[in-house]
Amino acid sequence: GAVVSQHPSRVICKSGTSVKIECRSLDFQATTMFWYRQFPKQSLMLMATSNEGSKATYEQGVEKDKFLINHASLTLSTLTVTSAHPEDSSFYICSARKNEQFFGPGTRLTVL
Amino acid sequence: AQKITQTQPGMFVQEKEAVTLDCTYDTSDQSYGLFWYKQPSSGEMIFLIYQGSYDEQNATEGRYSLNFQKARKSANLVISASQLGDSAMYFCAMREGPRGSTLGRLYFGRGTQLTVWP
Numbered sequence: 384g385a386v387v388s389q390h391p392s393r394v395i396c397k398s399g400t401s402v403k404i405e406c407r408s409l410d411f412q413a414t415t416m417f418w419y420r421q422f423p424k425q426s427l428m429l430m431a432t433s434n435e436g437s438k439a440t441y442e443q444g445v446e447k448d449k450f451l452i453n454h455a456s457l458t459l460s461t462l463t464v465t466s467a468h469p470e471d472s473s474f475y476i477c478s479a480r481k482n483e484q485f486f487g488p489g490t491r492l493t494v495l
Numbered sequence: 496a497q498k499i500t501q502t503q504p505g506m507f508v509q510e511k512e513a514v515t516l517d518c519t520y521d522t523s524d525q526s527y528g529l530f531w532y533k534q535p536s537s538g539e540m541i542f543l544i545y546q547g548s549y550d551e552q553n554a555t556e557g558r559y560s561l562n563f564q565k566a567r568k569s570a571n572l573v574i575s576a577s578q579l580g581d582s583a584m585y586f587c588a589m590r591e592g593p594r595g596s597t598l599g600r601l602y603f604g605r606g607t608q609l610t611v612w613p
Binding site for chain 1: 528530532537538539540542545586590594599600601603604605606608
């Protein structure tokens, strides 16, 4: 199998705080993980490609200092939304690549 | 230009009927892969079916089949014998480059909201 987990599944935070989302590949090693953002009724938007042991590659328009990505091991990548604001409220989905991409269940972030 | 185009924002089908969800793609690569995902209201992305650019046969997975027309660059999803549980958002996606490529990013369409009614 190829199972990817995300934690937390849902988070509510106050404006100005930082939130960390974890993405784990449970039964395989993934040198590459991807982070997506999805607004209601819209498609997935790739934010960044996370490579184990190196810096993430961010898509155009995604603020690197706002969305910190760390891929410290072959089974874990984290996305930290720093100084979160209400406009950061969204559904964040990660995927891990084992030949093809396998998706986590997503994290719903609400910033008050 | 859009890499993946899904022209149907919404589709309705009666239970037990078949439905086709349209998808066209744009790439100059010879090697690529096409995917369909189902996203229910819970948000998880459920992989449905895959078609490689060099696969000569149309992919099938249970009630799902992919109508691959390479010359027309289309990869329509056919769901046979629709069930109420099929109601969800459906996304078509493309990976450019061969399977396992270090590139490997997926391009998604805007999705089609399928509603199955009794």
